[in-house]
Amino acid sequence: MPSRRRGEPGSGGASAEGERELLSAADLARTVARVAHEIIERTTPDGGSAPVVLLGLPTRGTYLARRLAERITEITGAVVPTGTLDPTLYRDDLRLRPTRALAETELPPGGIDDAVVVLVDDVLFSGRTVRAALDALRDHGRPRAVQLAVLIDRGHRELPIRADYVGKNVPTNRSEDVAVRMTEVDGEDGVSLR
Amino acid sequence: MTGATDTGIGLRHLLSTEGLRREQAEALLDTAAGMEQALTGRAVRKLPTLRGRTVVTLFYENSTRTRVSFEVAGKWMSADTINVSASASSVSKGESLRDTAATLGAAGADCLIVRHPASGAPHRIAAWLDRVGHSHLGREGHVAVVNAGDGTHEHPTQALLDAATLRARLGQVEGTHVTIVGDILHSRVARSNAHLLATLGARVTLVAPPTLLPVGVGDWPVTVSHDLDATLATGPDAVMMLRVQAERMHGGFFPSAREYAIRFGLSQDRADRLPDHAVVLHPGPAVRGMEIASSVADSSRAAIAEQVTAGVHVRMAVLYHLLAGEDVA
Numbered sequence: 001m002p003s004r005r006r007g008e009p010g011s012g013g014a015s016a017e018g019e020r021e022l023l024s025a026a027d028l029a030r031t032v033a034r035v036a037h038e039i040i041e042r043t044t045p046d047g048g049s050a051p052v053v054l055l056g057l058p059t060r061g062t063y064l065a066r067r068l069a070e071r072i073t074e075i076t077g078a079v080v081p082t083g084t085l086d087p088t089l090y091r092d093d094l095r096l097r098p099t100r101a102l103a104e105t106e107l108p109p110g111g112i113d114d115a116v117v118v119l120v121d122d123v124l125f126s127g128r129t130v131r132a133a134l135d136a137l138r139d140h141g142r143p144r145a146v147q148l149a150v151l152i153d154r155g156h157r158e159l160p161i162r163a164d165y166v167g168k169n170v171p172t173n174r175s176e177d178v179a180v181r182m183t184e185v186d187g188e189d190g191v192s193l194r
Numbered sequence: 195m196t197g198a199t200d201t202g203i204g205l206r207h208l209l210s211t212e213g214l215r216r217e218q219a220e221a222l223l224d225t226a227a228g229m230e231q232a233l234t235g236r237a238v239r240k241l242p243t244l245r246g247r248t249v250v251t252l253f254y255e256n257s258t259r260t261r262v263s264f265e266v267a268g269k270w271m272s273a274d275t276i277n278v279s280a281s282a283s284s285v286s287k288g289e290s291l292r293d294t295a296a297t298l299g300a301a302g303a304d305c306l307i308v309r310h311p312a313s314g315a316p317h318r319i320a321a322w323l324d325r326v327g328h329s330h331l332g333r334e335g336h337v338a339v340v341n342a343g344d345g346t347h348e349h350p351t352q353a354l355l356d357a358a359t360l361r362a363r364l365g366q367v368e369g370t371h372v373t374i375v376g377d378i379l380h381s382r383v384a385r386s387n388a389h390l391l392a393t394l395g396a397r398v399t400l401v402a403p404p405t406l407l408p409v410g411v412g413d414w415p416v417t418v419s420h421d422l423d424a425t426l427a428t429g430p431d432a433v434m435m436l437r438v439q440a441e442r443m444h445g446g447f448f449p450s451a452r453e454y455a456i457r458f459g460l461s462q463d464r465a466d467r468l469p470d471h472a473v474v475l476h477p478g479p480a481v482r483g484m485e486i487a488s489s490v491a492d493s494s495r496a497a498i499a500e501q502v503t504a505g506v507h508v509r510m511a512v513l514y515h516l517l518a519g520e521d522v523a
Contacts, residue, residue, distance in 0.1 A: 086228070086231075086232065089232055089241045089242070089243040089271075089514075090241070090242055090243070094243065094518045094519060095518070095519065095520060096520060097202075097519060097520055098202025098519045098520060099202045099203065099514060099515050099518050099519035100202075100519070101221065101224065101225065101228075102224070102225050102228030102229070102231075102232070103228070104228075104231065105228070105231045105232050105234075106231065107235065111235075135242065139236055139237070139238040139240065139241075140236050140237070141236070141237065
């Protein structure tokens with residue numbers, strides 16, 4: 001990943017020097033709820049029937065996708081298939097750094113053909129991870145449409161890619177890190193900038 | 195996934211499992227599992243990961259499964275794979291191993307997969323290529339060497355695929371008891387497995403007639419037995435049967451094939467005495483009726499086909515860690 005996270009588990013909070021809290025745990029929960037509503041609005045225009053699949057990009061995108069799916073189910077009662085898609089093997093910067101470990105890839109049993117696939121990631125930065133994910137997606141099937149949901153859009157795009165759903169737009173300096181913390185991996189929820 | 199980090203695993207060549215660190219071995223196995231996941235249930239079994247990289251298999255001995263497995267692994271990751279066999283190359287005109295390797299490096303190979311009847315040949319090639327360096331070869335980047343079987347020394351990717359198969363069947367390798375039976379003396383598979391499985395925390399027992407055990411086996415991280423029935427009675431989690439390598443035998447290592455089969459073959463009766471969960475492995479090619487009964491090789495205990503499938507994923511993982519990232523200094 002680009003230097004957009006580096007969040008050490010449990011090191012959150014606004015106490016550290018030069019660190020700014022962007023979202024508290026409560027903010028993050030509200031943001032997820034809002035994006036869930038937006039996804040429902042945008043993917044069921046006429047109460048339409050196109051199946052929606054949420055695919056998270058590891059690690060935290062996977063958990064965000066699951067949380068969004070839970071919210072959508074609470075609101076509509078419909079079960080939303082979720083999965084996780086590791087774009088590592090499709091990255092364009094593999095040769096520029098030591099080899100990375102692979103993360104999990106698991107598509108829902110129903111597949112993605114003819115579904116509206118919403119890719120979910122925590123931070124949108126250069127756009128290169130999303131580009132890799134789009135290529136990976138193409139080898140797994142042919143969705144009816146692909147959309148992108150991110151918790152934080154921090155700018156500095158290097159490719160013509162934009163998100164359909166944004167939790168929060170955060171102007172950043174290139175050298176700063178956006179650290180997203182999620183209970184499932186970090187023991188608590190929150191987002192900070194340092 | 196555990197084991198590897200974004201700092202890579204520090205692998206330049208893969209020449210042996212002896213000396214492979216546990217975190218390196220586990221990273222390779224994790225990556226192999228990731229490769230399987232990445233390819234499961236999809237229409238297109240092709241990854242762009244090694245686009246523009248060239249993998250050459252240089253085989254001085256016959257092989258079907260290892261060569262095909264490496265070739266498939268490379269192709270599924272979009273590498274250009276080229277096969278060179280000694281009989282159909284300048285080797286038959288008298289070219290030395292060193293010159294052949296240097297030629298392939300200069301011609302643009304990023305990775306040489308080497309099988310050779312002489313123990314240590316891949317090590318020599320790796321050392322030569324590292325020493326002559328980039329300027330002499332007229333290219334950027336180093337040439338990675340993978341040992342695909344050298345004499346009676348090592349066959350590291352075979353051991354890795356065996357470990358991957360055990361992980362899939364038993365859940366883990368750590369704490370398991372693995373018995374390796376047969377021609378240990380001539381088996382690079384046994385040596386690679388003994389070291390790798392011990393590194394991964396398994397208990398390894400070798401079972402063979404005294405004439406088929408190498409000198410120095412006392413230094414291996416294993417226990418040795420000459421009695422198959424006594425070892426099977428201890429309830430091993432996995433039994434690996436080795437082929438009796440007639441082509442490497444010059445002289446009488448045992449009285450007769452029939453006696454060998456009776457004392458050291460995995461008959462149906464012996465297989466029935468194994469614990470229910472126990473796995474039977476064979477690196478292939480198997481000689482049915484000699485070291486393994488046909489009914490055992492075809493039973494659900496046997497993981498022989500799974501081993502072949504795991505072989506492709508493990509070799510993808512090896513090529514990934516050697517070729518996908520930046521060069522390891």
